[in-house]
Amino acid sequence: MDGNGKTNLLIVDDESTIREVLKRTFEERGFVCSTATNYDEALEKLEGDCFDAAMLDIMMPGRSGVELLGAIMEHDRDVAVVMVTAVADAQTAINAMRLGAYDYVTKPFNLVEVVMSMERALEKRQLLVENRNYQQRLEETVKERTDELRETFVGAMSSLAEALDAKDPYTNGHSKRVTEISVVLATELGLDESQIEKIRMAGDLHDIGKIGIPEAILNKRGKLSDEEFECVKSHSERGEKIIEPFIRDATVRAIIRHHHERFSGGGYPDGKAGEDIPLGSRIMAVADAYDAMTSDRSYRKAMSPDNAKAQLMANRGSQFDPEIVDIFIMVENKIPFCPVSARPKSKT
Ligand SMILES: [Fe+2]
Numbered sequence: 001m002d003g004n005g006k007t008n009l010l011i012v013d014d015e016s017t018i019r020e021v022l023k024r025t026f027e028e029r030g031f032v033c034s035t036a037t038n039y040d041e042a043l044e045k046l047e048g049d050c051f052d053a054a055m056l057d058i059m060m061p062g063r064s065g066v067e068l069l070g071a072i073m074e075h076d077r078d079v080a081v082v083m084v085t086a087v088a089d090a091q092t093a094i095n096a097m098r099l100g101a102y103d104y105v106t107k108p109f110n111l112v113e114v115v116m117s118m119e120r121a122l123e124k125r126q127l128l129v130e131n132r133n134y135q136q137r138l139e140e141t142v143k144e145r146t147d148e149l150r151e152t153f154v155g156a157m158s159s160l161a162e163a164l165d166a167k168d169p170y171t172n173g174h175s176k177r178v179t180e181i182s183v184v185l186a187t188e189l190g191l192d193e194s195q196i197e198k199i200r201m202a203g204d205l206h207d208i209g210k211i212g213i214p215e216a217i218l219n220k221r222g223k224l225s226d227e228e229f230e231c232v233k234s235h236s237e238r239g240e241k242i243i244e245p246f247i248r249d250a251t252v253r254a255i256i257r258h259h260h261e262r263f264s265g266g267g268y269p270d271g272k273a274g275e276d277i278p279l280g281s282r283i284m285a286v287a288d289a290y291d292a293m294t295s296d297r298s299y300r301k302a303m304s305p306d307n308a309k310a311q312l313m314a315n316r317g318s319q320f321d322p323e324i325v326d327i328f329i330m331v332e333n334k335i336p337f338c339p340v341s342a343r344p345k346s347k348t
Helices: 016-028 039-048 065-075 087-098 111-167 174-188 193-205 208-212 226-233 235-243 250-257 279-293 305-314 322-330
Strands: 008-012 032-036 053-057 080-086 103-107
Touching: 008 016, 008 039, 016 032, 016 111, 032 039, 039 065, 053 065, 053 111, 065 080, 065 087, 080 087, 080 111, 087 103, 103 111, 111 174, 111 193, 111 208, 111 235, 174 193, 174 279, 174 322, 193 250, 193 279, 208 235, 226 235, 235 250, 250 279, 279 305, 279 322, 305 322
Parallel strands: 008 032, 008 053, 053 080, 080 103
Antiparallel strands: none
C-alpha cells in the first residue's frame, strides 16, 4: 500500500497495448500502477519501490515471467502475483502457482475477470499476512509468558533460599552475601554482564538443595556423622536438580552443582580440579567460604575478616583458585560484606 492506502501494482508485459489496457483498468479502480516491459526492467522497479501486487506475462523476450516470479518471491514473498498467459501455457501457469503465484488469467482476457482475479489474490494475500502476523504474535506471547513464568519461578526459588537461610540465625542472609561478594569478584575478573547475571542467579540459589536436607542434620550442633555429612554434601546436586526444569542455562546449573569442588581436586560432588571446575563455582567457593568463616556458627564464633583472609591465603591453590583468592585480597575493600558485628546474633 502507498501512503494513501492504495494498492501498488506492477504490470509486466512486452506488449504495450496490454500494459496500457491493464494500467488504465486498474488505475480506474484506485490502484497505483507501474509498468515494465521485461525481466530486467521489472527488477529495477522492484528495487526502487515496494509493490503489493504484480501481473506478469509469462511469455516475454529474454527471461520469462516464471523466472521473474521466482525473483519477486525471493525479494518479497508477500507480493500478490497473478500470471498472464496464452491458453496453450495453462500448465506453465499452474506451475507458476506452485512457485507462489496466487492466480492466472489467460489471453485474450476479459477485463472483469482480470480485476476479479487480482482482487481475489489480494484478499488471499491479506489473509495469509494476517495469519502469519497472528502466528508471530502468538509465538511472542507464548515466549513472553514462558519467560515470565520462569522469572516468577526463579524469584520464588530465591525467596525460598532466603527463607531457608533466615530460618537459621547462623546463615541468615548468607546466599545474598555470597552473591554480592561473587559479583564483585566476577566484575574484577572482567566478566561481562550476562556472565555476571548467571553468577548472581547461581549465588542466590547455590544452597537451594538444602531444602532436601533434614533440619536435624542442618542445625546439628555437634560433629556430623559420616552418613550425615554425606547427606549435607548432596545439597549441591539436589540444588541442580531442583532448578533444572526451570533454568535452562547450563552455566547456572553447573555453578550450583560445583560450588563445593576443590581447586586441587577431591571436593564434591564430582571431584573436579583446576579449570575443569566452572569459573563461577571457583568464584563462589571463595565467596561462600569467606562468608561462612566470618559468620557465627552454632559450634564456633565468627572469625575476624583478617583471620578469614588468612585462611583463604592458606588454602590458596588447594581449596581455592589462587587467582581468585588474590583478587579477593586485592579488592577486599569493595566487598560489600555485612560487618560481623551487624550480623544477626545467634540464639546462644
Ligand atoms: Fe553450599
